[in-house]
Amino acid sequence: MPDAVSTNSATTKPLPTTPKPFAPEDEAALREALKRCSPSTFEAAVQFRKTGNPEHVPAVVIGIIERFVEPDLRMKLKDADDDLRLIEDLGIDSLTMMEIVILVEDVLQMSINNDELRNLRMVGDVKTFIDCKIRGLPLPKPTRFIPIEHIGAVMPIQPPFLFLNEASVSSTAANGKYKISGQEFFLQGHFKDNPVMPASIMLEALGQLAVLYLLEGAPTEPGKVVSAQTIFFTGCEGVRAHRVCKPGDILTLSIKPKRMKMPLATFEGSIRVGSEKAVIAEEITLTYAFVDAANAPVPINGVAHNGDAINGKAQVASSPTPLRAAINS
Amino acid sequence: MPRVFITGLGFITSIGNDVATVVRNLRELRHGFEVYPPFQKPDIPCKVVGTVKDFATDSTDPEDWTFPARYRIKRELLRSMAPNGLFAHCAMLQAIDDAKLTDADISNPQTGLYAASGGSPFLTHYHHERLQKFGVMRCSPLGIVASIVGTLNFNLVAAFRIQGASCGFSSACASSAHGLGYAFDDLVLGRQKRMFVVGAEDGNLDAILPFAGMRTLSLQTDPNIASRPFDAARDGFVATGGGVVMVLETEDEVIRRGAKPHAEVIGWGQASDGYNVAISHPEGSGSAAAMTNALRSSHVAPGEVDYVNAHATSTLIGDVSEARALRAVFKEETKRVAVSSTKALTGHGLSLAGVMESAFCALALREGFIPGNAHLTKVDPECAGLNIPRTTENRQAEIVVKNSSGFGGANVAVVFKRAM
Numbered sequence: 001m002p003d004a005v006s007t008n009s010a011t012t013k014p015l016p017t018t019p020k021p022f023a024p025e026d027e028a029a030l031r032e033a034l035k036r037c038s039p040s041t042f043e044a045a046v047q048f049r050k051t052g053n054p055e056h057v058p059a060v061v062i063g064i065i066e067r068f069v070e071p072d073l074r075m076k077l078k079d080a081d082d083d084l085r086l087i088e089d090l091g092i093d094s095l096t097m098m099e100i101v102i103l104v105e106d107v108l109q110m111s112i113n114n115d116e117l118r119n120l121r122m123v124g125d126v127k128t129f130i131d132c133k134i135r136g137l138p139l140p141k142p143t144r145f146i147p148i149e150h151i152g153a154v155m156p157i158q159p160p161f162l163f164l165n166e167a168s169v170s171s172t173a174a175n176g177k178y179k180i181s182g183q184e185f186f187l188q189g190h191f192k193d194n195p196v197m198p199a200s201i202m203l204e205a206l207g208q209l210a211v212l213y214l215l216e217g218a219p220t221e222p223g224k225v226v227s228a229q230t231i232f233f234t235g236c237e238g239v240r241a242h243r244v245c246k247p248g249d250i251l252t253l254s255i256k257p258k259r260m261k262m263p264l265a266t267f268e269g270s271i272r273v274g275s276e277k278a279v280i281a282e283e284i285t286l287t288y289a290f291v292d293a294a295n296a297p298v299p300i301n302g303v304a305h306n307g308d309a310i311n312g313k314a315q316v317a318s319s320p321t322p323l324r325a326a327i328n329s
Numbered sequence: 330m331p332r333v334f335i336t337g338l339g340f341i342t343s344i345g346n347d348v349a350t351v352v353r354n355l356r357e358l359r360h361g362f363e364v365y366p367p368f369q370k371p372d373i374p375c376k377v378v379g380t381v382k383d384f385a386t387d388s389t390d391p392e393d394w395t396f397p398a399r400y401r402i403k404r405e406l407l408r409s410m411a412p413n414g415l416f417a418h419c420a421m422l423q424a425i426d427d428a429k430l431t432d433a434d435i436s437n438p439q440t441g442l443y444a445a446s447g448g449s450p451f452l453t454h455y456h457h458e459r460l461q462k463f464g465v466m467r468c469s470p471l472g473i474v475a476s477i478v479g480t481l482n483f484n485l486v487a488a489f490r491i492q493g494a495s496c497g498f499s500s501a502c503a504s505s506a507h508g509l510g511y512a513f514d515d516l517v518l519g520r521q522k523r524m525f526v527v528g529a530e531d532g533n534l535d536a537i538l539p540f541a542g543m544r545t546l547s548l549q550t551d552p553n554i555a556s557r558p559f560d561a562a563r564d565g566f567v568a569t570g571g572g573v574v575m576v577l578e579t580e581d582e583v584i585r586r587g588a589k590p591h592a593e594v595i596g597w598g599q600a601s602d603g604y605n606v607a608i609s610h611p612e613g614s615g616s617a618a619a620m621t622n623a624l625r626s627s628h629v630a631p632g633e634v635d636y637v638n639a640h641a642t643s644t645l646i647g648d649v650s651e652a653r654a655l656r657a658v659f660k661e662e663t664k665r666v667a668v669s670s671t672k673a674l675t676g677h678g679l680s681l682a683g684v685m686e687s688a689f690c691a692l693a694l695r696e697g698f699i700p701g702n703a704h705l706t707k708v709d710p711e712c713a714g715l716n717i718p719r720t721t722e723n724r725q726a727e728i729v730v731k732n733s734s735g736f737g738g739a740n741v742a743v744v745f746k747r748a749m
Contacts, residue, residue: 098470
């Protein structure tokens with residue numbers, strides 16, 4: 001979020017690269033602080049405090065979250081799915097989140113601002129957030145709900161060839177929905193008297209969600225944004241259709257980046273209808289490129305892009321400037 | 330006017346953590362005192378406490394606490410509790426069980442909860458120390474709701490999904506008697522159909538020791554003679570913690586649910602000394618007025634009262650003051666009305682005392698006995714003229730009065746009747 005970043009620029013400064021010497025009394029305090037966490041959490045914390053190596057951070061953070069989750073829900077965390085939602089799946093309320101933060105601050109010797117917490121919704125958000133803080137990188141963009149107006153404003157693809165009604169994007173994934181209305185022009189001929197959503201169009205819809213991710217969720221370099229004009233399809237692998245989709249069906253789409261290395265971004269994607277699997281794509285690869293943030297075009301209808309929909313709170317920092325231009329300025 | 334019945338009780342006390350044990354110890358006059366390890370230091374003059382057994386709450390971290398396995402409490406609830414919250418939560422579970430209440434009976438706009446505790450000086454101290462040492466941002470977000478006065482109602486109302494009236498009462502040692510009185514009023518006025526009345530105290534060093542500064546605690550080292558209300562050799566009160574819950578219901582609810590009441594509450598009264606911040610009025614004027622008001626509102630003549638469970642805490646001034654109040658109210662009946670203080674067995678539960686001893690009265694009415702005044706060797710001449718049984722009398726009382734008094738000269742009297 002622009003506010004989370006702009007109001008807390010001080011918190012994004014890197015931690016000292018050489019960690020403070022780790023004394024035996026520090027170890028005793030750490031052991032006490034983590035006494036209800038798994039031994040591996042404690043070990044990872046010791047390693048981090050001795051070496052400052054951010055590789056150990058995810059184990060510490062997950063170990064601390066686990067300690068605050070009711071025992072019967074901890075199994076969910078074992079699989080460490082980044083999409084696991086803190087509130088809905090793990091029963092973590094805002095007070096528990098505060099307890100987690102206080103312990104993380106104490107153990108990793110960092111400080112976290114309240115404003116920064118509001119946007120952490122999934123386990124992946126937390127891991128990425130802490131990792132960015134430790135490495136002194138810009139804070140990640142949180143999971144945001146993107147309404148249809150904004151999708152239309154930022155996407156190079158436009159109706160009648162846009163197959164997303166709504167979407168949410170985080171730094172680690174994007175999810176979207178599309179309802180097959182029956183009015184799609186190609187359904188007149190696909191097939192005769194039997195409208196069926198073409199599998200190629202469903203693959204296109206996943207590709208469009210990946211485009212939205214590149215524009216709204218993907219990490220960028222300082223001062224750069226992904227240019228909508230540079231994104232093109234290059235290939236896909238392992239595509240299978242499992243279910244015939246017809247007018248009235250609501251497609252639930254999700255993509256996750258597997259590899260991001262300029263100029264190629266590879267995603268895995270899936271479409272479900274309710275709980276039924278419809279389409280799987282093991283790999284969808286797009287090309288993309290950065291442009292300078294200053295030269296990036298402004299979205300056509302300039303929807304205020306300040307996360308009101310999620311935070312339910314007006315933000316003074318909002319401006320008509322697109323998020324991706326503002327975020328690293 | 331709707332009648333009000335006591336349909337459920339729960340006890341975590343120094344003389345027992347269930348109804349059966351409490352009844353046995355009341356009948357057999359077995360006390361709950363122990364030499365209290367945290368007091369065994371040269372600079373701490375008092376040594377004995379009415380201890381809560383089978384609970385270990387001496388850590389500031391609720392997840393370290395141990396308590397009987399029959400109580401299962403999620404971390405999410407435990408984390409905002411003080412020790413008195415844990416005691417009360419367990420007593421709530423017992424009382425709900427005892428009254429056979431369903432979830433729907435507990436959580437509805439017609440069921441409320443009034444609570445009283447002195448908060449948790451223990452946790453207040455801990456959190457303030459952290460605040461000063463590590464800064465406010467390293468303090469537990471739940472430090473406040475676990476510590477301040479009101480912690481009991483905050484926690485219980487949330488944990489048990491109470492939707493009716495709720496608040497806390499703070500009149501020191503009269504607090505939970507006030508809670509009981511106002512709960513009775515809400516039922517009589519038709520505002521509620523069911524009320525939980527809760528009293529609880531930590532009963533640990535931080536809660537008790539400040540009273541030594543007032544010179545009101547007994548300095549006895551022998552648990553067997555430390556608390557002796559009305560005795561000439563008494564030298565102060567022995568403190569205790571724990572939690573007691575009472576379920577009050579209107580007659581309609583009792584009939585609808587087919588509940589078996591322990592006793593009936595038929596009225597209450599209160600009055601203030603208007604005299605001193607901490608010392609009882611020498612003639613017990615407020616206490617006498619409270620009893621008179623209670624009897625009048627209950628339509629009971631002094632001659633109909635069989636037993637008074639006295640406030641008498643075993644302090645020099647307080648017991649005499651109450652004895653004078655009793656003589657003033659009961660006049661020629663004084664020699665007949667049985668008076669005893671069960672604090673000789675439990676110790677003084679502070680905010681907990683009123684509802685705990687009211688619950689004892691309900692048990693005495695249900696079981697048909699009048700608890701004796703334990704540890705009474707020689708009655709203080711100033712308390713002469715009272716009928717203080719030294720052993721338990723196995724006879725059925727019909728009307729019982731419970732006295733409570735708190736700092737500032739707040740006095741409450743509640744009148745109970747055998748359930749019929």
